Amino acid sequence: DAGVTQSPTHLIKTRGQQVTLRCSPKSGHDTVSWYQQALGQGPQFIFQYYEEEERQRGNFPDRFSGHQFPNYSSELNVNALLLGDSALYLCASRRMVSGGVEKLFFGSGTQLSVL
Amino acid sequence: KQEVTQIPAALSVPEGENLVLNCSFTDSAIYNLQWFRQDPGKGLTSLLLIQSSQREQTSGRLNASLDKSSGRSTLYIAASQPGDSATYLCAVNGANNLFFGTGTRLTVIP
Numbered sequence: 001d002a003g004v005t006q007s008p009t010h011l012i013k014t015r016g017q018q019v020t021l022r023c024s025p026k027s028g029h030d031t032v033s034w035y036q037q038a039l040g041q042g043p044q045f046i047f048q049y050y051e052e053e054e055r056q057r058g059n060f061p062d063r064f065s066g067h068q069f070p071n072y073s074s075e076l077n078v079n080a081l082l083l084g085d086s087a088l089y090l091c092a093s094r095r096m097v098s099g100g101v102e103k104l105f106f107g108s109g110t111q112l113s114v115l
Numbered sequence: 116k117q118e119v120t121q122i123p124a125a126l127s128v129p130e131g132e133n134l135v136l137n138c139s140f141t142d143s144a145i146y147n148l149q150w151f152r153q154d155p156g157k158g159l160t161s162l163l164l165i166q167s168s169q170r171e172q173t174s175g176r177l178n179a180s181l182d183k184s185s186g187r188s189t190l191y192i193a194a195s196q197p198g199d200s201a202t203y204l205c206a207v208n209g210a211n212n213l214f215f216g217t218g219t220r221l222t223v224i225p
Contacts, residue, residue: 004158033212042119042204042215043159056212090158092213103149104213108158 002027004107006091012113013081021076021110025093032074033104034066035090043090049074050096078112086114117142121205121216128195129224136190136219138205143183149213150179150190151204159204163190195223
């Protein structure tokens with residue numbers, strides 16, 4: 001059973017460019033969240049997708065957008081890259097259940113460097 | 116807004132020692148609390164999850180406690196080993212997302 005998989009593992013971009021990161025959730029999971037982790041910091045919540053819609057969003061600008069596909073996989077897009085967008089981007093998945101919150105499983109992340 | 120604090124930021128211990136990592140949070144209205152391990156440049160591995168109705172969880176040499184009313188959790192590691200060296204992150208689950216602390220970087224010296 002594959003866990004959460006992310007691609008690519010590393011990426012180098014220049015300021016002003018656009019980037020797309022990809023995530024496949026763990027088998028049986030239907031909810032995907034994205035987190036940004038700057039060096040030496042804890043992960044910060046970007047947004048969550050369920051049933052192909054953005055359900056919750058953290059304090060990130062509109063340059064950050066996403067998508068979820070019918071097979072539950074997800075993409076994170078960042079436009080007009082800034083130097084400060086350099087970080088480890090983590091994808092997490094879980095099952096959406098009523099009356100509770102299940103454990104999140106994280107992928108290994110995509111390390112984005114903006115030069 | 117939920118704020119999570121972890122103390123100490125870094126800890127260095129000799130192999131075999133027992134140790135405690137601390138986590139505090141400001142809003143006690145949480146669903147659960149998770150402890151994660153992160154190796155340098157890698158993703159997060161979930162160690163223990165404590166539901167809001169629970170007081171503690173154990174897995175092998177790890178024991179995590181939760182005192183929701185005081186906004187505190189501790190992670191106890193028994194008989195530490197060099198392989199335990201990593202950053203340990205505490206995260207509280209408010210509803211649909213996790214609020215993380217900045218972590219404790221643990222080094223176990225052989």
